[in-house]
Amino acid sequence: MAFVKDLWTKTVRTPDGKPQKVKTARHGKGKRWLAVWVDPDGNERSTAYDRKADAERKIATMGADIARGDYIDPSAGKVLFVDLAERWLASRIVDPSTKIRYEYIHRLHVAPTYAKRPVKSIKPSQIQAWISDLSSRFETSTVQTAFLVLQGILDLAVADEAIKRSPAKSPIVQVPKRTTEEITAWSDERVHALIDAHPALFRLLPMLGAACGLRQGELFGLALEDVDFDERLLRVRRQIKKLGADHVFALPKNDRERVVPLPDWAAEAIKRHLSAYPPLACSLPWEKVDGKLRTHNLLFRWTDDRFIKARSYSETVWKPALVRAGVIPAPDKDPRQRSRYVTSRKEGLHQLRHYYASVMLTGGVSA
Template identity: 35%
Template sequence: MAHIEDRWFNTIDGPDGKPKRVKSNRHGVGLRYRVRYIGPNGREASKSFPDRAKKDAEAFLVTIESDKLRGSYIDPKAGQIKFQDYAEDWLRTRAMDESSRESTEQRVRKHLYPYFGDRQLGAIKPAHVREWDQSLKSALAASTRSVIFTHLSSILSAAVDDRRLAENPCSAKSVTKPRATPRRVVPWTGSQVSAIRDGLPVRYKPIVDLGGGCGLRQGEIFGFSPDNIDFADGWISVVRQVKKVRSRLVFGLPKNDKDRRVPLAGSVADALRQHMDSRPPLTVTLPWEDPNSADRVSVPLVFFTDRKHAIDRANFDQKIWRPAVASAGITPSRATGMHALRHLFASALLDGGETIKALAEYLGHADPGFTLRVYTHLMPDSETGRGRPSTTCSRRPETPGRSSDGPRPGISRV
C-alpha cells in the first residue's frame, strides 16, 4: 500500500498502550520523508523529500497514484540515464540510410553532447533547450541550428515513447524552434548557364543539360544510367544517386528514398545521345547505401571520371565545377553549386504554366508546400514574378506528349 514514511521518527506503543512518536537514530540526518509505492511492474519504488516538504511528498504520491490509474505512469528513475548514453542507443537503432546516419552522428556528437551529454534525461528542462540554442546563435546559421534542434527533439520524443520522460522539453510553449530566413531564389540566366557549360571539360558539358533541363540533383546526375532513358516516349527515370558515406562512394536511392519520372526535352535527349556516342557508358560497381555491406551493384554510368571511376562530388566541385563558375564571371559559393541548375529548370516549367504539384514531383520534393514556398515568387501570376526578366532561353523546346501550344516541362539546351 502506498504511503509516506517519516524516517526521522518511529512510532512505538507508549506505557498507556497508545501510539507514541519517538526520534529515530536518523533524526536530523538526510532526507526526511520517503514516499513508498508499488509500480505497475509490481516492484516497490520510492522517492525521498527533505524536512518541511511533506506537502510535496503528498502531492507526489497523489500524482503517482493518478498516473497509475490513467496508465501514464513513468518510473522517476527511468529518466536518470545520461543524455549521451540514451542518444547513442537512439543513433544505433534509428532507422535511416547510412549517409543520413553519418551526418546525424556528427551533428549530435559535436553540437548536443557538449551541452546535454552528462545531463540526466529527466533533468533536461525547456530552459536548458533555450539556453543551448542561444549559445549556438553566434556560431551556426539558423538553418543548421534548425536541423540540430530537430535531432534533439527526436531524441527526447523517443525518450517519451520509451517512458523515460513524461513530455518533450522541446515541445514546450516557451521553446521556439530555430527557423532560417528563406533565401530568395534567383535563377541564372540562359547566358550565365551557357558560360558555365563552356567552361566545363567536354566530358562534363551534358551535366548542365541534365541538371538545367531535367532538374536532377548532383548525385542523381552522377548515378544516371542509359537504362534510365526512354527516348521513345520522352521520359527519364530517377532511381539512384552516387553519394559518399564514411569516405567511400556508394549507390543509393534518391533523396527522400523516392524515385520519379521527369519529362525529357528533345534538346537534352540529343545532348545525351551525342555524349554517349562519343563516350560509351562505363559500368561501375559500388556498394549499395552501406559502404561496409557485401551488397554490390553494377551500373552503366553516363558520366564518369577520365580515370574511369564514379564521380566524387567533393573533387568535382573543387576541381571542375567551381573553376567553370568562376570562368563565367560568377563568384563560387554555396549558392552557386550544381543545385542552382534545378532553379533554372523550375523557373522554365513555371513560365510554361506547369503546376506546383507537378513541379514538386519532377524535382523529387516530398512536400509540394516546400516547392511553393521556394518558387512562388517565380510564378508568372505572382505579384513578384509578373514582369520579371526571363531567366531561361527564349525558345522552349517541344516535349513529347505535349501539344505545341500548351505548357512544356523542359528547357532548351544551353
C-alpha cells in the same frame, strides 16, 4: 497504500502498555521524513524529505498519478541522456544517409550539451538557450536537424516513462524557420557561358542539367541504358550518393524514378560525348554500403576513370568554371595555398535545375 514515516523517532510501549516516542539511532542525521507508497507493480517505493509537509505532498501526488494511470517511477528520470540517445539512433528506420546525418548532428551539436545529464534535469529554458546559441553559429537547416534529434530522444524518454512530458514541446521552445528565398533563374547567356567554361570531359554535365533538370547525384549516376534515343527520353533511375566515406547507387530523391524529355540537341550532344568518352562500367553497392553490387555504364567519369565524387567535381571543375564564366570572383589562397572560392547555394549546380524549371514554365510545361 501510502504513508509518511518519521525516521528520527519510533513508538515503543512502556511497561504499563502506553505508547511512547523515543529517538532512533539516526536521530538528527539526514532527512527525517520518508514518503512511502506502493507503485502499480506492487513494489514499495520511498523518498526522504526534510519537512513532513513535503513528504505528505509526495504521497498525495503519487497516489493521484497512480489513480490517473500517469505514474512515473521517480528513479526512471535518472537515466542519462546518452543512454537514450544510443537507443534512439539505433532504432531509426530511415535512409542510410539520413541516419549518418543524425549521428553526425548528435555527435557535434547535441551530445556535447546533453550527453551526461539525467534526462529529467533538462528544462525548456535550457533547450531554448541551446537553440539560440546554435542559431548564432550555424545555418537554420543544421539547427532544425539538431532539434529534431533532441526532440526524438526526449520523445523516447516519454514513451519509456522516464519523464512525463518532453521539455522540447514547451511553448517557450521556438525553433527558427527556414526563410524562403526568392530564386532568380540564370539567364541563357550565363548558362551557355558556364557550359563553355567546362572542360570537354565534363561539358555534357551542365548541358543535361540545364536541358533535363537532373540533380547532381542523378547526373553522376546517369547511365547509357537510361537514354532512349528513339523516344527522346531520359529515365532517371538512380543517383550516386555519399554514405560516410563510401559511395553507393541509390534511388533518386524521395525514392522516386521519373522520365524526362530529352531535347534533340541534347541527344546529339550525348552521342558526341559517347564517341569521345565511351561509357564507364561502374559497380557500386545498392542503397547501403553492404548492399548488393550493381553495375551501370555511366555516361560520366572522373579523370582516373572512376565515378565522379561531388566534392572533387565541385572544387576542381564547377567552381573554376564559375570563375571563367564570370559568375564568381577568382579564388583567394588559404594559409596552405589551397584555392578558396567565395560561393553560396545560389551558385550551386542546383541552379541549372532552376533554369530548367523556368524554361519549362515559359514554354507552358510543368517541371
